[in-house]
Amino acid sequence: MHEFDWSSIPGSLPFLWQGMKVSLEITISAVVFGIVWGTLLALMRLSAIGPLAWLAAGYVNLFRAVPLVMVLLWFFLIVPHLLESLFDLPRGADVRLISAITGFALFEAAYYSEIIRAGIQSVPKGQMAAASALGMTYAQAMRLVVLPQAFRNMVPLLLTQGIILFQDTSLVYVSALADFFGAAYKVGDRDGRLVEMLLFAGAIYFVLCLGASRIVRHYQNKLKTA
Amino acid sequence: MISMNKVSKHYGTFQVLAECTTQVQKGEVIVVCGPSGSGKSTLIKCVNGLEPFQSGEIIVNGISVGDPRTNLSKLRSTVGMVFQNFELFPHMSIIDNLCIAQLKVLGRTREQARDKGCRLLDRVGLGAQAEKYPGQLSGGQQQRVAIARALAMDPICMLFDEPTSALDPEMVNEVLDVMTELAQEGMTMMCVTHEMGFARRVANRVIFMDQGRIVEDDSKEAFFEHARSERAQQFLAKILHH
Numbered sequence: 525m526h527e528f529d530w531s532s533i534p535g536s537l538p539f540l541w542q543g544m545k546v547s548l549e550i551t552i553s554a555v556v557f558g559i560v561w562g563t564l565l566a567l568m569r570l571s572a573i574g575p576l577a578w579l580a581a582g583y584v585n586l587f588r589a590v591p592l593v594m595v596l597l598w599f600f601l602i603v604p605h606l607l608e609s610l611f612d613l614p615r616g617a618d619v620r621l622i623s624a625i626t627g628f629a630l631f632e633a634a635y636y637s638e639i640i641r642a643g644i645q646s647v648p649k650g651q652m653a654a655a656s657a658l659g660m661t662y663a664q665a666m667r668l669v670v671l672p673q674a675f676r677n678m679v680p681l682l683l684t685q686g687i688i689l690f691q692d693t694s695l696v697y698v699s700a701l702a703d704f705f706g707a708a709y710k711v712g713d714r715d716g717r718l719v720e721m722l723l724f725a726g727a728i729y730f731v732l733c734l735g736a737s738r739i740v741r742h743y744q745n746k747l748k749t750a
Numbered sequence: 751m752i753s754m755n756k757v758s759k760h761y762g763t764f765q766v767l768a769e770c771t772t773q774v775q776k777g778e779v780i781v782v783c784g785p786s787g788s789g790k791s792t793l794i795k796c797v798n799g800l801e802p803f804q805s806g807e808i809i810v811n812g813i814s815v816g817d818p819r820t821n822l823s824k825l826r827s828t829v830g831m832v833f834q835n836f837e838l839f840p841h842m843s844i845i846d847n848l849c850i851a852q853l854k855v856l857g858r859t860r861e862q863a864r865d866k867g868c869r870l871l872d873r874v875g876l877g878a879q880a881e882k883y884p885g886q887l888s889g890g891q892q893q894r895v896a897i898a899r900a901l902a903m904d905p906i907c908m909l910f911d912e913p914t915s916a917l918d919p920e921m922v923n924e925v926l927d928v929m930t931e932l933a934q935e936g937m938t939m940m941c942v943t944h945e946m947g948f949a950r951r952v953a954n955r956v957i958f959m960d961q962g963r964i965v966e967d968d969s970k971e972a973f974f975e976h977a978r979s980e981r982a983q984q985f986l987a988k989i990l991h992h
Contacts, residue, residue, distance in 0.1 A: 653800055654837035658851035659827025668850060672841050
C-alpha cells in the first residue's frame with residue numbers, strides 16, 4: 525500500500541504559482557489572439573471572394589486534423605530558429621513561452637473560427653438585409669449589427685473553449701516549459717512524490733475548471749432569460 | 751422616381767421575375783399584391799438592390815440599380831425599407847436603432863440624430879419607449895419603430911415588404927394608420943401587402959403579380975371594379991370574401 529506524503533506541497537507553492545502564471549499567460553494570450561484571428565478566418569470563410577474562403581477553409585481543416593501536441597512540437601522546433609534568424613537573437617535564448625503561445629493561438633484560432641462562423645450564421649439573414657437597406661456597407665453591417673449579436677450568443681461557447689484551452693496548456697510539457705502541470709511534475713520528480721503532486725495538480729485543475737464552467741452556465745442561463 | 755424595364759431574375763431554371771416593367775411617379779402609392787410565391791417581395795427587393803437580377807434595368811431617382819459602378823450602399827441610404835419581420839437590431843435600444851445609420855452612414859452628429867429620432871418616435875406614437883429594447887415592445891410597436899427608423903434617413907421613397915403579415919390582427923391597424931398618414935403626406939411608396947382596405951384607401955395604383963409576371967398594373971378603381979385577368983379576379987374573390 526502506497527503511503528501518501530503531502531509534505532512537499534507547502535514548500536513548493538511559490539514555484540507552483542510561477543507555473544500557474546505561465547499556464548494562465550498562455551491561456552489568456554491564446555484566447556485573445558485566437559478570437560481575433562478566428563474572427564478574421566470566419567469572415568474570410570463566409571466571404572464571397574473564392575480564394576479567401578478557400579484559404580480559410582484549408583487553414584481550419586489543416587489545424588483541426590492534426591493533434592495539438594504535434595503542432596506544439598513543430599512550433600517548439602521551428603519557431604526558435606525562425607525568431608533567431610529574424611531578430612538576430614543570441615543562440616539558445618529562451619523562446620519556449622513565445623513558441624508555445626504562437627502554437628496554441630494558431631491552433632485554437634481554427635476552433636474559434638468555427639464557433640464564430642456558426643455564431644455569425646445564427647444571426648437571422650434579415651438583420652444583414654436591414655442594415656444594408658439603411659445604407660450600411662458590408663463591413664459596417666458586420667461590425668455594428670451582425671458581430672455584436674453573434675458574440676453575445678457565442679460567449680458561453682467561447683468561454684468553454686477557453687476552459688478546454690486552459691487544460692490543454694499542460695501539453696507544453698513536451699517543450700519542458702514549466703507551466704502549472706510541468707512545475708508540479710518537476711517537484712514530484714525531485715522529491716520522489718510524483719503521485720501526490722499529480723493528484724494535487726489534478727485537484728487544482730478540477731476546482732478551477734469546474735468553477736469556471738459553473739460561471740459560464742450561470743451566464744448562459746441569464747442569456748436565455750434575457 | 752422608380753422605373754423598371756423588363757426586369758428578369760431566375761434561380762437556375764426557376765423564373766422568379768419575368769420581364770417586369772412598371773413606373774412609380776413621385777408621390778404615388780403603389781400596392782403590389784398577388785398569391786404567395788408570385789415574386790412580389792423579390793420585385794420590391796430588387797428596387798434597392800437587396801436582390802440581384804439578371805437582366806433588365808431599374809432606375810431609382812436617375813441611378814441605375816443594376817449597374818456594377820453604382821454605389822449601392824449610397825443608393826440604399828436614400829430608399830427606406832420596412833420588412834415583414836421588423837428586423838430591428840435587438841442589441842440596441844429603440845433610440846439607438848433610429849440613430850445608428852444616421853451617425854454611421856449620413857455622418858450626422860449625435861444631437862442631430864437623437865433629435866430626429868425622438869421627433870419620429872413621437873410621430874409614430876412611441877416617444878415614451880425610446881430607451882427600451884425591441885424585445886420589450888409588441889409587434890405593432892416594433893413595426894412602427896422600423897418605419898420611424900427608415901424615415902430617419904430622410905428617404906426619397908419607401909418600400910414596404912408585407913409590413914403587417916407577421917402581426918397579430920389587432921395590431922395591423924396601428925401600422926396601417928402610420929402608413930396611411932405617410933401616404934397622405936405625399937411620400938412615394940411601394941407596398942407589398944394583402945391589406946386590400948389599405949389599397950382602396952390610399953393606393954393610386956395596384957400591381958397584381960402571378961408567377962413572376964406583372965399581370966395587372968392599373969388604377970385601384972379599375973383593379974377593384976373590373977380586373978381584366980381571370981387570375982386577378984380569382985384572387986380578389988378569395989381575399990375579399992373575408
